[in-house]
Amino acid sequence: xxxxxxxxxxxxxxxxxxxxxxxxxxxxxxxxxxxxxxxxxxxxxxxxxxxxxxxxxxxxxxxxxxxxxxxxxxxxxxxxxxxxxxxxxxxxxxxxxxxxxxxxxxxxxxxxxxxxxxxxxxxxxxxxxxxxxxxxxxxxxxxxxxxxxxxxxxxxxxxxxxxxxxxxxxxxxxxxxxxxxxxxxxxxxxxxxxxxxxxxxxxxxxxxxxxxxxxxxxxxxxxxxxxxxxxxxxxxxxxxxxxxxxxxxxxxxxxxxxxxxxxxxxxxxxxxxxxxxxxxxxxxxxxxxxxxxxxxxxxxxxxxxxxxxxxxxxxxxxxxxxxxxxxxxxxxxxxxxxxxxxxxxxxxxxxxxxxxxxxxxxxxxxxxxxxxxxxxxxxxxxxxxxxxxxxxxxxxxxxxxxxxxxxxxxxxxxxxxxxxxxxxxxxxxxxxxxxxxxxxxxxxxxxxxxxxxxxxxxxxxxxxxxxxxxxxxxxxxxxxxxxxxxxxxxxxxxxxxxxxxxxxxxxxxxxxxxxxxxxxxxxxxxxxxxxxxxxxxxxxxxxxxx
Numbered sequence: 254x255x256x257x258x259x260x261x262x263x264x265x266x267x268x269x270x271x272x273x274x275x276x277x278x279x280x281x282x283x284x285x286x287x288x289x290x291x292x293x294x295x296x297x298x299x300x301x302x303x304x305x306x307x308x309x310x311x312x313x314x315x316x317x318x319x320x321x322x323x324x325x326x327x328x329x330x331x332x333x334x335x336x337x338x339x340x341x342x343x344x345x346x347x348x349x350x351x352x353x354x355x356x357x358x359x360x361x362x363x364x365x366x367x368x369x370x371x372x373x374x375x376x377x378x379x380x381x382x383x384x385x386x387x388x389x390x391x392x393x394x395x396x397x398x399x400x401x402x403x404x405x406x407x408x409x410x411x412x413x414x415x416x417x418x419x420x421x422x423x424x425x426x427x428x429x430x431x432x433x434x435x436x437x438x439x440x441x442x443x444x445x446x447x448x449x450x451x452x453x454x455x456x457x458x459x460x461x462x463x464x465x466x467x468x469x470x471x472x473x474x475x476x477x478x479x480x481x482x483x484x485x486x487x488x489x490x491x492x493x494x495x496x497x498x499x500x501x502x503x504x505x506x507x508x509x510x511x512x513x514x515x516x517x518x519x520x521x522x523x524x525x526x527x528x529x530x531x532x533x534x535x536x537x538x539x540x541x542x543x544x545x546x547x548x549x550x551x552x553x554x555x556x557x558x559x560x561x562x563x564x565x566x567x568x569x570x571x572x573x574x575x576x577x578x579x580x581x582x583x584x585x586x587x588x589x590x591x592x593x594x595x596x597x598x599x600x601x602x603x604x605x606x607x608x609x610x611x612x613x614x615x616x617x618x619x620x621x622x623x624x625x626x627x628x629x630x631x632x633x634x635x636x637x638x639x640x641x642x643x644x645x646x647x648x649x650x651x652x653x654x655x656x657x658x659x660x661x662x663x664x665x666x667x668x669x670x671x672x673x674x675x676x677x678x679x680x681x682x683x684x685x686x687x688x689x690x691x692x693x694x695x696x697x698x699x700x701x702x703x704x705x706x707x708x709x710x711x712x713x714x715x716x717x718x719x720x721x722x723x724x725x726x727x728x729x730x731x732x733x734x735x736x737x738x739x740x741x742x743x744x745x746x747x748x749x750x751x752x753x754x755x756x757x758x759x760x761x762x763x764x765x766x767x768x769x770x771x772x773x774x775x776x777x778x779x780x781x782x783x784x785x786x787x788x789x790x791x792x793x794x795x796x797x798x799x
Contacts, residue, residue, distance in 0.1 A: 283309045283318040284522050285450055287457045288710045289510065292529035293551040294349045297498045298471060301506060302353050303457060304710040305449055305490040311481060318520050320448040322389050323488050327479050330382035333425060334366040337386050337394075338476030339437040341468070343725060344495075346562075350555035351720065353529075354493055354713065357474040358688035358723040361392055361435040364410050366425045379403065379428045389448075390477075391440040397430040401604055404429050404646045407634050409599035413719065415694030417595070417631050417650070429601070433685035433726045434677075437473075439464045445475055448490065449518075456518030457526075457539075460509035461492065466502040470494035489709065498548065507548050514542045525708060529554045533703040534711065557583050559594060559693045564724040571732040573667050575612075576600075578689065578724070580660040582653065593655050595631075597692040598662070600647040604638040605669030606686065606729065608645055612665040617657045628652060640669065673734050680736065686727040693720045 290302040309319035316324060326335065344356035365382055367375050380398045387394030396402060410427045442464060446453045453462040461467055475492035496503045510526055517524055517539050524539035526546065531554055537543045561581040568574030580596065602608065615622040615630060622629045631650045638645035653660055677684075701715040 282313070283307070283316065285318050285518070285520055286523045286708055287449075287518060287521050288523070288525040288527060288708055289457050289460070290353055290527045290529060290534075290710060290714075291546070291551060292353060293498075293553045294495070295553060295555050296345075296348045298349065298495050299498055299503055299548075299551060300349070300353060300493060300495050302710065303461065303490075303492040304713075305458070306709040307450070307488040309486045311484055311486055318450050319486065320488055322385075323448055323477065323479055324486055326382060326385045326389070327481055327486060329385065330365075330367075330378045332365045332367050332378060332382055332479070334478070334480045335382055335386070336362075336364055336476060336478040337390065337392075338362050338474065339390075339392075339435070339441050340474045341437050342470070342472040342495075344472050344474075346558050346722070349495070351558045352493065354474075354491060355721045356472065356493065356723065357476060358431070358433070359726055360431060360433040360685070361394070361437070362429075362431045362476075363394060363397060364427060364429040366410070366427050369424050369426050375426055375428070376400075383430075390444050393432065393435065396432065400643055401641060402430045402432075402644065404601045404636075404644055406599055406646065406648065408597050408632075408648045408650065409690055409692065413597070413692065413694065415595060415719070417652075431601070431687040433687055439468070442467065442475065445477065445490065445492075448477070448488070450520045451518035455513075455516045456521055456524060457510070457513055458518070459513060459516065460506050462509070463505065466496075466505055467492075467494060469502050470496050504548060507546055510546055514539045523708060525706060525710075527704070527710065529702075534714075536704065536706050558722070559583060559720055560596070560691070560722070562691050562722050562724050564689055564727065566727055566729065567663075571668060571730070573665060574729075575663060575665045576727075578662040580653070580662075580691065582658045584658070594653045595694050596651050596653065596660075598647070598649040598651070598689065599692075600689040601687045602638070602645045602647070602666075603684070603686070604640055604642065604644055605671060605684075605731065606645070607638065607667045607669055608635070608647065609665050609667070610635055612663075614661075614663040615651070616659075616661040616663075617653075618659055619661075629654075668729075668731055671731060673736070676733065676736075680733050683728040683730045686729050688726050689724040691722045691724065693722070694718070 284307070286304075286306045288304050290300075290304075292300050292302075294300055307319050309316055309324065313319075326332075338357040339361055340357040340359050343359065344352050346352075363383055363386065365379065367378050369375075383394045383397045386392070406427050406429055410429060442461075446458055446461060449456075449458045451458055453459055467473065472495040473493070476490070478489045478491070480487045480489075496506065513524070513526075514537075521540070526537040526539060528535040528537070528546065528551065530552055537546070559582075561583055563579045563581075565577055566574055567577055578598070578600075582594070613624070615624075617629065624630060629652055631652055633650070634646075634648045636643075636646040647664075649662070651660065702711070704711045704715070
């Protein structure tokens, strides 16, 4: 019996060791890398880019590091890629130069890549993805489930190496939607921080603990990108903010980054602080306690963008108007001829903005370009809108020769008629048009950033020179009905009905005998009034004689 008991104990110990080994292997296959890039820009501001990258195997049934809610989004939506981003403020490219990562537009943006299949299946997967992301990040993404807010780009958000021909995979469908009027606040940032393994309690996430300092930035962009392949699930969370060097916010961020070396995230495999210098990156390894950042030691580094982009509306009437997109080449060296630049334009518009493609005009340095000139207009696709069913999408691929400095795109539109119930509560404010996206691939030489480490953020900085710029949102005024007329009609109708009802009720309850009764009561009151003094005199005399 004692020997049998020993064998059972040995088997239990072996099973426990095997279980621990399995968990150790599963944990080893999950990775978490946190890093931040600091770069001083002109105009006395500093940009800080936080990147948190989590990876896990696709066949894992239990996660120790990976965010379980985000992993379930990919599992239930069958999407290859999903990206949700929030933005506040505008990136000032003319003063700050090119952003280290893509500066997202104001509001919320969602796009995803789904396997090519039936339309109903893709729409259902998109609805599941937006619903789950909206619930996780406390965003009103339920409005994106309707077809009027969703577009299917043919060129944008697809892989592109700068060639004239698009590299568009036929086995994938891209869905895209924006909410320009989405109010980004702490309710979106708090769940974003909760997806980190150490949240905002230790590591680099602790530097983002104060919402006052984060939302006090001149520009703020944060988002989450989910992707998967055959073996790995990848979650990449990025936050970029521009802080003025004058103030307590920047000093507080620097102090918290210095403290991160002491209170590092225990599950982080790598933790770095990169300081951008004119020619390379100076990297501090937080796991070794190497960080010693001084705010006054940051040197100004600014990279001039390839193009400056502006977009505005023309026309002041309520029936029609126009959209103008100006693309201006940023000339850095006047003695050197700039290279040819190929650009892609993605412009979604709501259904009530009805474009007239016969009014489309493309100008190079003020000279009009024919639509048949394929040396400039290499390709164009337009998806017209359907009333209350589908948004319109304009996509163009253009080539700016080295001898040209400006490119202008003009197109006219008609304003659709909206029903009274289709207006938002602040109808007189206007409607926010979705931002346009411009992708640029310069044909000249490109000098990548030099670094001694290989991390996800460094790899992104050293990747292809494709620049993605979002244009500013536009405010469109539509013919607005007089919503106070509803109250006026209700008040007038109520007054008329009250007069009619009172008159009808008086007629119904009136009795013929009441007419004589009223006359008799009036005569009685008159007799009493005449006889009252004589009665009073008699009573008074009686009291006197007594």
